[in-house]
Amino acid sequence: GDSVTQMEGPVTLSEEAFLTINCTYTATGYPSLFWYVQYPGEGLQLLLKATKADDKGSNKGFEATYRKETTSFHLEKGSVQVSDSAVYFCALERYSSASKIIFGSGTRLSIRP
Amino acid sequence: EAGVAQSPRYKIIEKRQSVAFWCNPISGHATLYWYQQILGQGPKLLIQFQNNGVVDDSQLPKDRFSAERLKGVDSTLKIQPAKLEDSAVYLCASSLDLGNVGDTQYFGPGTRLTVL
Numbered sequence: 001g002d003s004v005t006q007m008e009g010p011v012t013l014s015e016e017a018f019l020t021i022n023c024t025y026t027a028t029g030y031p032s033l034f035w036y037v038q039y040p041g042e043g044l045q046l047l048l049k050a051t052k053a054d055d056k057g058s059n060k061g062f063e064a065t066y067r068k069e070t071t072s073f074h075l076e077k078g079s080v081q082v083s084d085s086a087v088y089f090c091a092l093e094r095y096s097s098a099s100k101i102i103f104g105s106g107t108r109l110s111i112r113p
Numbered sequence: 114e115a116g117v118a119q120s121p122r123y124k125i126i127e128k129r130q131s132v133a134f135w136c137n138p139i140s141g142h143a144t145l146y147w148y149q150q151i152l153g154q155g156p157k158l159l160i161q162f163q164n165n166g167v168v169d170d171s172q173l174p175k176d177r178f179s180a181e182r183l184k185g186v187d188s189t190l191k192i193q194p195a196k197l198e199d200s201a202v203y204l205c206a207s208s209l210d211l212g213n214v215g216d217t218q219y220f221g222p223g224t225r226l227t228v229l
Contacts, residue, residue, distance in 0.1 A: 036220075044220040100158060101158070104155050
């Protein structure tokens, strides 16, 4: 069945460091891909998405490119801030009669000042 | 625009007791989802409604969990009787579901359930 695998955390970086969180997926067809973020004490929020191969999703300085050939959707940010500390979830969407999202297990990111 | 509302935010019960969670989706959103998020894991879909009909409940433990969405608006999720392994955050989400791929799901703050 469809699944999402993302790098295990926690990931700890210093402020202004470069961030990469790896995500790969297994799915038939061409699902949409998402990154969701969960800040401490808050609900899940959509960070960015890409709906077809080679699309790049971007938001708040974060980027991810839909790579069909490697079945990947790695999350990157050039310079992280303390406020980026959160749990990040990679996810894919299957759509038949309605949308169904399958989440990865999440990666906790902590940024040191 | 008001977001997805859930209550209560926290609940502590003993095993074999029953509990109910409530969700009010964003106005006009046709599709409503209940997820279970166990600590250290990603959310897992329990049940999905489109208006007041069930689209997918394949991962709902039907011997103890039930959910309804009367009138196609708000929804309740019930657990009866609860087990220790039901300790988790229960998330509700909704989407417009206009028939487009990539339709955004909006999540509520969740209800954290602890079963002792």
